[in-house]
Amino acid sequence: DTCTPHKSQTNAVAERAVLRTKEGTAATLVQSGLREEWWAQAMMCYCFLRNIVDIMLGGETPWKKRFKSDFPGAIIPFGALIEYMPSDPHEKRIHEFGHKWLPGIFIGYDQVAGGGWSGDYYVIDQAQLETATHVSQVAIRRINSPEVRPIKIGNKFRFPVALGEVKQPPNSKAV
Numbered sequence: 001d002t003c004t005p006h007k008s009q010t011n012a013v014a015e016r017a018v019l020r021t022k023e024g025t026a027a028t029l030v031q032s033g034l035r036e037e038w039w040a041q042a043m044m045c046y047c048f049l050r051n052i053v054d055i056m057l058g059g060e061t062p063w064k065k066r067f068k069s070d071f072p073g074a075i076i077p078f079g080a081l082i083e084y085m086p087s088d089p090h091e092k093r094i095h096e097f098g099h100k101w102l103p104g105i106f107i108g109y110d111q112v113a114g115g116g117w118s119g120d121y122y123v124i125d126q127a128q129l130e131t132a133t134h135v136s137q138v139a140i141r142r143i144n145s146p147e148v149r150p151i152k153i154g155n156k157f158r159f160p161v162a163l164g165e166v167k168q169p170p171n172s173k174a175v
Contacts, residue, residue: 021047032079033162035171037135045078045108066115073117076150080106081158084123085147105129110142121148132169
């Protein structure tokens with residue numbers, strides 16, 4: 001059946017899905033400490049995580065139902081602290097004989113047509129986030145999953161922006 005145009009109460013299932021996505025995205029941003037400028041990335045990550053984590057009636061995740069196997073990647077929340085190997089082999093912050101990983105913030109999964117996962121994650125560089133004067137100066141990097149690892153304390157993810165350990169550019173809406 002179709003709903004009555006301009007009468008949201010006749011389209012309760014779709015309206016509830018939209019509300020759940022808005023509330024989930026807002027909660028994702030609060031947990032991460034990142035501001036609303038990151039809404040689009042937070043929403044994509046939230047929706048992807050729902051598909052690989054939520055158990056539906058029948059005991060399967062939407063991912064497993066669609067692809068007939070469990071999600072093969074790591075389950076990392078939006079805004080979590082990660083380390084990544086930079087793509088540029090001449091990255092100036094990497095010493096030839098030192099640590100090869102840079103600190104970053106996880107912001108999502110790269111999807112392919114049909115809802116699948118490419119095997120890459122989206123991250124932002126922690127130093128770039130802290131030194132940018134506007135969020136548009138922060139590059140979103142696409143990094144292959146074996147070159148990204150979450151940093152946990154015990155079994156808990158860390159959210160350095162929310163903890164005040166990492167600063168972000170000034171709020172673009174500030175007057």
